[in-house]
Structure formats: C-alpha cells, structure tokens
C-alpha cells in the first residue's frame with residue numbers, strides 16, 4: 001500500500017514540484033483514498049485519482065487598473081476549473097497578496113471533495129488574485145473588481161462556473177463583480193453567490209460557514225454526549241467565518257476567549273460577548289480596522305502581537321483564519337491544555353503534523369472540507385433560489401444548513417469510524433467526497 005501511495009505522490013510531485021500547498025492537500029487525500037481504491041475493483045486501475053488532481057482547466061489573466069493617484073497597477077487573475085463531474089464549477093475568489101497557483105490549486109482540489117460532501121450538484125473550482133484589498137479605497141476596490149471581471153466573465157456562467165467570496169472578497173466585492181458581469185453579459189443570472197439580499201442573495205449565506213462549522217462541531221460533541229454549553233472556545237481570524245462561528249458559539253452557551261488577524265490575537269478572559277462581537281463586526285466590516293483596536297474599547301483584554309491564539313487554554317478550538325496557521329507545536333499545546341475538539345472553519349489551517357497529533361490523542365478533529373462546507377452548501381441553496389426565482393425564509397435556510405451539516409457528519413462516520421469507535425473524520429470526509437465524484441467520472445467515460 002505504501003508503495004502505491006509513494007508512486008502516486010512521486011508522480012504528482014514531478015508534475016507540480018513547486019506547489020507545496022497543493023502537494024500537501026493531495027497527500028492528505030491520497031493517504032486515505034488510495035487504500036480505499038485498492039480494495040474496490042470499480043475504482044482500481046482507472047487512474048481516477050490521477051485524473052482528479054489534474055485541473056480540467058487553468059485560466060490566468062492580466063488585470064490592469066488605475067489607482068487613486070492615477071498610477072496604472074498590474075495584478076494577476078486566476079480561475080482554476082478543477083472538476084465538473086457532478087455540477088458546474090463552484091468555489092470562491094480570494095484577493096490576497098499571497099495568492100499563487102499552488103494556493104489556488106490546493107483550494108480548488110479541496111473544494112471538489114467538499115462540494116461533493118454537501119450532497120448538492122456542484123463541481124469544484126477556485127480563483128482570485130494577488131491584489132491586496134487592505135488600505136485601498138472603495139473606488140480602488142471597485143475599479144479592480146470591474147477590471148478583474150472584464151476578463152473572468154468569459155469563463156463563468158450560471159451553468160458553467162459560479163464563483164463566491166473567500167479571503168478579501170466579501171459582499172462589497174461580490175457587488176462590484178456582479179455589476180460588471182451583468183453589464184457585459186446583459187443578463188441578470190445567479191452567476192455569483194454571496195449576493196446582497198435585495199439582488200438575489202440568500203438569507204443565512206453570510207453566516208453559513210461559521211454557523212455550519214459550529215453545527216458540525218456540535219454533532220461531533222454529541223457523539224460524546226457533550227455540547228458547547230459552558231465550554232471555553234478559542235477562535236482565530238476575525239473575518240466572515242470567525243465572526244459567525246463566534247456568534248453561534250455564544251448562542252449555544254459557549255465562552256469565546258480569542259479572535260485574531262494577521263497582526264496578532266486578542267485574549268479576553270471575561271469572554272467576547274454579543275456586545276463585544278458587535279463591536280468587532282463593525283470594526284472589521286465597516287471601519288476595516290485591526291483587531292488590536294479592540295483594546296481601545298475593552299482595555300481588560302490583552303493583544304499578543306504576531307502570534308496565533310493556540311496557547312490559550314480551551315476546551316474547543318476553531319481555526320478560522322488561513323492555511324497552515326496551526327502547527328505541530330500548537331497542536332501539542334492544545335492537547336496538553338485539555339482541548340477536546342478542533343473544528344476547522346478555514347481551509348487546511350492545521351498542518352499534516354498537527355493532524356497527526358490530534359489523531360494520536362484521539363480528540364475530535366474535523367477537517368475544513370467537512371466542517372466548513374456550510375458556506376458552499378448555502379451558496380448551492382442561493383443558486384437553487386435564483387433558478388426558482390424564489391426566496392426561502394431565514395428559518396428555512398438555517399434548517400436546510402443544519403440538515404446538510406448533519407448529513408456530512410453521517411457520511412464521515414460511515415467511512416471514518418475505526419474498529420475501536422474513534423472517528424477519523426479526515427478519512428471519512430475524503431472517501432465520502434471521493435466516491436460520488438469518482439462514480440460520476442466513471443459513468444461519463446474518459447473525458
């Protein structure tokens with residue numbers, strides 16, 4: 001078995017050697033899925049995983065725009081159309097200076113499995129730009145988004161590829177992108193998700209990734225007859241996912257101790273309650289400030305510059321910022337401090353070594369492709385409502401989101417339960433996600 005996995009990974013490395021994040025994501029899937037393929041004749045010998053790691057299409061393009069000083073700026077735009085076996089490509093756009101081919105291919109690859117897990121008919125894709133929205137005026141953001149869509153519109157459509165937000169792309173950016181798409185195509189269609197409520201958006205979409213992550217963690221805790229009630233929760237990030245994860249934790253009776261951004265984390269021993277969270281939402285979403293400014297209003301809290309929050313003692317950890325933000329040492333510290341559950345809101349926030357620590361300690365651990373799938377699932381619900389030209393209520397969407405997270409949890413149990421009863425959610429999510437896509441690819445032949 002080890003030889004099979006090694007031979008496969010060697011080949012993927014040979015072709016994608018300078019893409020470390022992509023190789024990391026492929027390795028995690030290969031180690032759990034290849035043993036399954038080998039035991040199942042319908043998949044064996046068909047190079048099915050090799051086909052899955054090769055994007056169906058990669059688009060890169062120039063994005064030129066003029067800043068407020070009249071200077072011409074040049075950025076690079078990307079769209080990775082990874083796999084369309086079970087539906088149109090679907091996945092977010094990330095605007096961040098670190099964006100490159102490796103990061104977008106890892107995100108697109110993860111997205112294929114995640115979208116399959118949601119039970120909805122969505123293929124996988126991802127895109128974005130190395131554009132940095134930080135410090136830009138609203139007008140600069142608008143000019144960049146319009147320029148970006150000036151090329152992307154050729155490659156997307158409601159039945160082809162439906163992008164959404166990700167890091168650096170929230171409702172403001174989706175608005176500008178949608179406006180330009182509509183102008184160029186002269187069509188009002190559900191080509192992007194995360195739209196505003198008055199122009200095709202779905203209720204609960206802004207909350208969905210954070211809420212969904214907490215619903216998933218709740219399902220994991222229930223397997224141990226436990227809950228969020230009274231638990232100390234450490235959260236990283238302070239963007240869309242972190243904010244709504246915190247909101248749901250508070251609703252379920254947990255105490256939120258930390259939030260962070262790329263400059264450091266804040267620790268509030270008294271707990272970040274609803275009022276303080278509303279302050280953070282305003283600070284981040286309206287004023288576009290830094291998390292350290294929390295201390296100006298709540299001086300009892302502390303700000304730890306340049307660090308992640310994993311050293312703070314907690315029962316539950318929710319990494320909701322970015323990839324590889326939680327390493328082996330952090331995982332050891334969390335376990336030593338009595339953490340019983342880690343549920344990923346971000347994509348691939350835990351390194352491979354950190355996941356090994358969680359598995360060895362047999363604590364509850366959910367990989368992002370399962371636990372953060374609520375965002376794309378609700379995007380799928382937005383697409384359905386757009387096609388129906390209809391709008392479900394907040395309660396209807398929230399109930400559907402809860403049901404989907406519960407179904408994903410069940411799929412993980414089906415493929416991830418060990419003989420001793422411990423659930424390897426990584427294996428469960430990878431195999432459950434793989435089976436549906438592989439079956440569709442086999443049915444469609446070698447294309």
Ligand code: NDP
Nearest residue numbers: 166167168209237238239240241261262321322346347375
């Ligand atoms: P936002 O842009 O709203 O927020 C991102 C947060 O993470 C900010 O607090 C940001 O801090 C912090 N962050 C970003 N990069 C780094 C870094 N290199 N080091 C430390 N902190 C960093 O993004 P989202 O909340 O939407 O996304 C967060 C994560 O969740 C990502 O991994 C994304 O792929 C994943 N995700 C998002 C979904 C969604 O629906 N939005 C769906 C599924 C997954 P700063 O402001 O300083 O940059």
